Amino acid sequence: MENQYEIVMGLETHVRIKSETKMFCACRNAVELADEPNLHTCPYCMAFPGALPVLNERVIDLAVRAGQALRCTVNETSIFDRKSYFYPDNPSGFQITQLYHPIVQHGVVRAMVGDEVKSFKIERMHIEADAGKLIHSGNKTLCDYNRAGSPLMEIVTEPDFRSKEDVIGYLEELQKLMRWCGASNADMEKGQLRCDVNISIRKPGETILNNRVELKNINSFSAIGRAIDNEFKRQIKIVEAGGKVPQETRGWDDEKGMSSSQRSKEDAMDYRYFPEPDLPPLVISKEFIEARAIGDLPIDRRMKYVNEYKLQADDARILSASRELSDFYEELVKLSGDAKKSCSYITTILFKIMQDYNIRSVFWDIHDFTNLSFSTNELAEVINLVNKDELSSTNSKIVIEELFKRWKDGNTNKIIDELHLRQVSDTGALKTIAERVLADNPGQVAEYKSGKENLFGFFVGQCMKASAGQGNPKMFTEILKGIL
Numbered sequence: 001m002e003n004q005y006e007i008v009m010g011l012e013t014h015v016r017i018k019s020e021t022k023m024f025c026a027c028r029n030a031v032e033l034a035d036e037p038n039l040h041t042c043p044y045c046m047a048f049p050g051a052l053p054v055l056n057e058r059v060i061d062l063a064v065r066a067g068q069a070l071r072c073t074v075n076e077t078s079i080f081d082r083k084s085y086f087y088p089d090n091p092s093g094f095q096i097t098q099l100y101h102p103i104v105q106h107g108v109v110r111a112m113v114g115d116e117v118k119s120f121k122i123e124r125m126h127i128e129a130d131a132g133k134l135i136h137s138g139n140k141t142l143c144d145y146n147r148a149g150s151p152l153m154e155i156v157t158e159p160d161f162r163s164k165e166d167v168i169g170y171l172e173e174l175q176k177l178m179r180w181c182g183a184s185n186a187d188m189e190k191g192q193l194r195c196d197v198n199i200s201i202r203k204p205g206e207t208i209l210n211n212r213v214e215l216k217n218i219n220s221f222s223a224i225g226r227a228i229d230n231e232f233k234r235q236i237k238i239v240e241a242g243g244k245v246p247q248e249t250r251g252w253d254d255e256k257g258m259s260s261s262q263r264s265k266e267d268a269m270d271y272r273y274f275p276e277p278d279l280p281p282l283v284i285s286k287e288f289i290e291a292r293a294i295g296d297l298p299i300d301r302r303m304k305y306v307n308e309y310k311l312q313a314d315d316a317r318i319l320s321a322s323r324e325l326s327d328f329y330e331e332l333v334k335l336s337g338d339a340k341k342s343c344s345y346i347t348t349i350l351f352k353i354m355q356d357y358n359i360r361s362v363f364w365d366i367h368d369f370t371n372l373s374f375s376t377n378e379l380a381e382v383i384n385l386v387n388k389d390e391l392s393s394t395n396s397k398i399v400i401e402e403l404f405k406r407w408k409d410g411n412t413n414k415i416i417d418e419l420h421l422r423q424v425s426d427t428g429a430l431k432t433i434a435e436r437v438l439a440d441n442p443g444q445v446a447e448y449k450s451g452k453e454n455l456f457g458f459f460v461g462q463c464m465k466a467s468a469g470q471g472n473p474k475m476f477t478e479i480l481k482g483i484l
């Protein structure tokens, strides 16, 4: 039955802006959970009579950066609107948002879905103040206003999504973009990224948009897939029974694996929108917008790593996931001229060391490269020496760990000399060692010559030992073959 219908989805995502203070007052922004309820409140965000909003410039700064990352047009003039609604989580009885003239519109997010790069159109992004939080406990409801007045971005897409893979691919990319431009950590588990999915169905080939259901309360990436599957089946069932899907908002309950109706879809009329009388139109200069332009995005870097640098798809994904890591990699490639070794030295050796020393970023899945104890110059020098056969790849790991431990004082060549790790490739010196090894082991030489060829490895090992591990094993092999 499911292949006789097409699912059509659009997303509305709320992203918490990472400013120090709230949107219109000097209270601390509730980016992380506060120690106790109602700690970060003031007469303005508690809506005392006479308290007026003062716009936080940092919120605009970060919103413009986000707009650039979404490849949107950033409007020089946007207007705040007042959205009236009465509910205990909202002391003022209205929310300041942007309805008719958002700060950002008309963009695109390119994301990997399977092996394919897909484009999803952004209709708009506006900024608005968050409400407080209600905690229902027994027959009481408790109000926590730490979050009231915290800045949010609402990012609205066109109905471009046709599968749950599309949705998850987009959201993963959106999360990267928000971190990349610094506007938000976009951590879904911490409520910094919340997603509502608008879902409707139609027959394949149809172009009309049928009544849509807005699915709310989806709290994790894994819940999104389940919520979409469930809603798709539910709508098909209604249509197959001869019914019409009512336009409504439904809440997803991931534990029960089902949604329930919250309200029929409201009209803008219900909210009595009008221009916010306490704030003038927001006017930002062209220079302000241009100064926040963003060059490469994570998807650009990812494609470059695969197509130009010929990295494995998985390595390209990892190295483009965070800006710090990607910038570190780019610099290393520039200095070493070796894209593949730069990749493997980061993803195998450096990651291992960082894991051993428990260096993690604020994001659970990304290592922190902002505070790395040595420069890319030193790591590039290690790669150069390996490429010049002056350092074996086994010993290069020791050097990198030593660089890591010595903090900012580490110097690649100093460490190599101190620990006698430099590989000797001087033919004359190596030949002398090889001749001495053979002279010291006449029995084995005789056995080798009578056909016991697996003794060759023994000679190479003895040569390595005699050179205190500094001889080039490839060259020892050549020399021994010559003599024997």
Ligand SMILES: [Zn+2]
Residues within 6 Å of the ligand: 022, 025, 026, 027, 040, 041, 042, 043, 044, 045, 046, 149
């Ligand atoms: Zn406040």
